[in-house]
Amino acid sequence: MSFRKRxxxxxxxxxxxxxxNSPAQPPQAVVRPESNPGIRPSPDDGRPTTSxxxxxxxxxxxxxxxxxxxxxLLIEENGTTDFAGTLLRYYAAEGVVQDQKIHVVGVxxxxxxxxxxxxxAADAVDEKPDKRKGERMKIAWRYExxxxxxxxxxxxxxxxxxxxxxxxxxDQTAKQAFCHSFDLTKRLTxxxxxxxxxxxxxxxxEPLFVPIFNKLQSAIVSSPPNTVHRxxxxxxxxxxxxxxxxxxxxxxxxxxxxxxxxMSTYAARVTAMITVPLSLFPRESGLVRWMExxxxxxxxxxxxxxxxxxxxxxxxxxxxxxxxxxxLKVHRLPVLHERGGGNDQNIGQDWAFxxxxxxxxxxxxxxxxxxxxxxxxxxxxxGMPKKSDLxx
Numbered sequence: 001m002s003f004r005k006r007x008x009x010x011x012x013x014x015x016x017x018x019x020x021n022s023p024a025q026p027p028q029a030v031v032r033p034e035s036n037p038g039i040r041p042s043p044d045d046g047r048p049t050t051s052x053x054x055x056x057x058x059x060x061x062x063x064x065x066x067x068x069x070x071x072x073l074l075i076e077e078n079g080t081t082d083f084a085g086t087l088l089r090y091y092a093a094e095g096v097v098q099d100q101k102i103h104v105v106g107v108x109x110x111x112x113x114x115x116x117x118x119x120x121a122a123d124a125v126d127e128k129p130d131k132r133k134g135e136r137m138k139i140a141w142r143y144e145x146x147x148x149x150x151x152x153x154x155x156x157x158x159x160x161x162x163x164x165x166x167x168x169x170x171d172q173t174a175k176q177a178f179c180h181s182f183d184l185t186k187r188l189t190x191x192x193x194x195x196x197x198x199x200x201x202x203x204x205x206e207p208l209f210v211p212i213f214n215k216l217q218s219a220i221v222s223s224p225p226n227t228v229h230r231x232x233x234x235x236x237x238x239x240x241x242x243x244x245x246x247x248x249x250x251x252x253x254x255x256x257x258x259x260x261x262x263m264s265t266y267a268a269r270v271t272a273m274i275t276v277p278l279s280l281f282p283r284e285s286g287l288v289r290w291m292e293x294x295x296x297x298x299x300x301x302x303x304x305x306x307x308x309x310x311x312x313x314x315x316x317x318x319x320x321x322x323x324x325x326x327x328l329k330v331h332r333l334p335v336l337h338e339r340g341g342g343n344d345q346n347i348g349q350d351w352a353f354x355x356x357x358x359x360x361x362x363x364x365x366x367x368x369x370x371x372x373x374x375x376x377x378x379x380x381x382x383g384m385p386k387k388s389d390l391x392x
Contacts, residue, residue, distance in 0.1 A: 036228055037176040038098025042068060044343070050228060050271055051179040053094030054087060055122045056362035058179060060351075061297060062333035063343050066178070069228070070267030071334045072260070074295035075275045076283065081303045083325065083353065084275040086184070086360055088234050089115050091273050092196070093188050095230040097180050102196040103219060105212055105233045106241045112196045117186025119358065121177035183358050201242060208246050209255035213262070220266055231259070231272035238277055249287055256294045298332040301353065324352035328362055 042049045042064040049066035051058055052073070058066045067073060077084040093115040095102045104111060182188070199215050201208070220229055237247050245251060263270045278300070281288050292298045303326035328351040333344050352365035 036226060038100055040178050048268060051094050053090030054360050055179050060346055060362055062335050067271050068334055069271055070263050071296040072272040073297040074291060075299050076278045077301040078278045079303050083301050083303060083355060085234055086355060088232055088273060088275060090182060090360060092232050093182050094180060096188060096190050096192050099192045100228040100230055101223060103199060103216055103229060103231050104196060105199045106201050107234055109198050115188040116182035116184045117188050119181045119183050122179040122181045181359060185357055207251050209251055213255060213258050217262055220270060229270045233274040236274050236276050237281055253290055260294055296334040300329040300331060302327045322354050322356055324354050326353060328353045
């Protein structure tokens with residue numbers, strides 16, 4: 001039996017030569033909320049997330065509260081309407097307000113001039129006065145006046161330095177709004193609107209989408225590492241924008257594969273949103289199915305026909321609400337991995353969308369009460385509440 005000392009290491013054999021250290025790849029820069037106010041961590045798994053410009057659409061995306069960076073959202077639309085184009089304009093306008101880089105493919109600069117005007121933060125605009133009145137009625141008017149008087153006296157005793165700090169904090173909070181509200185009747189005027197770059201469809205000897213991808217890649221690579229990019233592709237494969245050979249699978253699918261590879265390489269800096277007209281390319285076709293497979297989220301917009309005005313009116317929960325313009329189907333959501341990172345509970349639900357002058361809202365679809373159900377009809381018509389429901 002042989003023994004050896006414990007403090008002597010094993011000798012290196014002829015095939016145990018030390019391997020030279022390979023140069024480590026530089027880590028990819030991570031966009032943090034403090035460096036870019038348009039980014040916040042997902043409440044589901046903490047991934048960096050940006051807003052689509054539509055609060056109800058942010059709440060629909062698998063519990064992330066927005067579109068996670070590095071993900072692609074495909075919006076399909078039936079008919080000849082352009083509700084999907086409105087979502088794209090909200091998406092681009094939100095990127096402009098957040099000082100992000102916007103890349104629009106296939107449309108002229110006139111498209112960027114029609115972005116909706118900014119109203120303010122979505123949380124501040126969505127606050128309704130009726131809700132504030134209901135909260136005020138829960139306390140007596142004399143105590144409410146005392147509260148207002150005390151608040152004014154307290155604010156008058158704040159030193160000048162604290163007042164300046166409070167004002168600075170308020171301005172910083174206003175600047176760091178995650179989602180904003182826009183008005184379609186106005187036009188966006190913002191210093192960062194010059195960050196929008198338009199990539200036209202130009203004939204060349206190369207395949208159609210190769211110059212487009214090269215411009216996107218060069219713009220992302222040459223930008224600072226903390227810059228967030230938004231890729232906007234309206235009406236993909238539309239004959240009014242693209243030539244006939246654009247719908248060939250060897251052209252389109254190769255472009256989508258390259259785009260996914262680019263977004264995977266710069267996963268913390270890029271998001272994309274694409275719209276497709278289903279009236280020209282139905283979902284039953286193999287090309288659209290492959291587009292859905294290569295996308296992280298798939299949403300279908302189904303507007304109501306003009307002959308179904310009664311059905312549209314019935315979609316409103318109460319008489320005070322606006323009737324929806326159509327149904328919204330969720331086919332796929334950005335569930336990031338099998339152990340978490342999003343949930344698919346919104347898939348298969350009945351959703352309706354309402355496009356008003358100031359916002360695009362997605363809400364659950366509800367049918368009207370049946371005839372003869374007096375209690376349900378009174379509740380739907382906004383009748384007087386019962387005495388037991390009143391709180392004092």
